[in-house]
Amino acid sequence: MMLRRLLGSLGVGGPSVDTVLDPGPVLPGAILTGQVVLDGGKTDVDIDHIALELIARVEAEHDGGETEGVVAFGRCTVGGGFRLPAGERHSLPFGLTVPWETPVTELYGQPLGIVLGVRTELAVSGAKDKGDLDRLTVRPLPAQEAVLAALGRLGFGFESADLEFGRIGGTGQRLPFYQEIELTPAPRYAHAMRELEVTFLANPGGMEIILAADKPAGFFSGGHDAVSRHVVSHDGVPHRDWTEAVDAWLRRLVAGRGVVGVPAPHGHDHGDPYAHHEHGHGPEHDHGGHRSGPGMGTAVAAGAAGLAVGAAGGLVAAEVVDEIGDAMEDEGEG
Structure with a gap:
């Protein structure tokens, strides 16, 4: 325009x-x-x-x-x-x-x-x-596209996206704001989270992926965020089974393994919740070793179709x- x-x-x-x-x-x-x-x-x-x-x-x-x-x-x-x-x-x-x-x-x-x-x-x-x-x-970059497509295939739905002023502690963030993509949970995870927030922090060598699950309040505890950080490479995106990888991240996230719970609300500087992240997802593990079936292009398009529903609700x-x-x-x- x-x-x-x-x-x-x-x-x-x-x-x-x-x-x-x-x-x-x-x-x-x-x-x-x-x-x-x-x-x-x-x-x-x-x-x-x-x-x-x-x-x-x-x-x-x-x-x-x-x-x-x-x-x-x-x-x-x-x-x-x-x-x-x-x-x-x-x-x-x-x-x-x-x-x-x-x-x-x-x-x-x-x-x-x-x-x-x-x-x-x-x-x-x-x-x-x-x-x-x-x-x-x-x-999106290929790795961003692959992660969002995997979430779509797992049953997550797009809810909204916004830009939050502030910094996420413990990351390599450089801009004074970050993007949050908010998703409704897949049926298999609906009991464990009310919402999933995804943030991508890309750099020339790869990308940090921040997952934050808004966990419902329990009988003896209030609601909180379970947060995890993952590092992937720009290389080898078509050769990794992203659905399997993202599903594993989510299972560990809701189980509380290798993540840090931080109090709600969202949008503020989280201090340093990401200084500890789950093992096995650093740059040395980013290339993966599996293909995702019928070709990444077809799989990504099919998975993202559900994720993008309702995305035009913004200005x-x-x-x-x-x-x-x-x-x-x-x-x-x-």
Whole structure:
């Protein structure tokens, strides 16, 4: 989607900017490409710089409740230091590295309700304006796709997804927020959990997978979260039986073996609950040794179909981008 805006703070008749992203979703860790197109206004202007920012709508929990805000999590300078003549068009190609921890916004074409955007900043003769805003679509990495597909095959259903401001202690998290994908439990696990939350923290070598089961209250105890952490490699994804692996993780999670119980509620910094995790799932065990039957592509698509049901319940398309734009205007330069 492209939004074209006249740069009001630069004056009527000033230049306009249009950032055009190359079509299709991008992967975490990949290069987002496109062009920034400038159209000169009624007079010549000096372009100080053109910058792009990745932004996200993030929830923050605090004592007073929950609020939403916009967080920038990536930036690059496209160009600058030139004069744009009146009425002239100037196009600048760009390549912006998408952080490995960038949240996933869709699964097999189904939006998950996650709001990401690319914001363009144009500085002209010392004045700045957030001149263009485009929606960013991110699809899962193969390992993320395989885990979610396995959960779908096991009978888990998609409930919601959001971005939480804060950090998960004991992990290699780098961004100031993390994604939680909330799932309804499979029938075989319904007695042991009310909900399963999945968080992916990817990096160039692999990925941390955080599973948090919201366990119901017992006769002698209150409800709590059982949490486990698993490390997998990007290599060998098609050659591992992910259904078997994820099912084993879940069995250990609900049995309380190798996990740490942390008190609810969700959304806060968990301190260091992941410093101890179950053995046998470190990087040295990531390549697996089994194939998953009829080919990973077919199995993943079949498993994810059930998981993606109801995923379109969040805000989408123009309404989403407009909400980010309104929030940015409220924030101003802060």
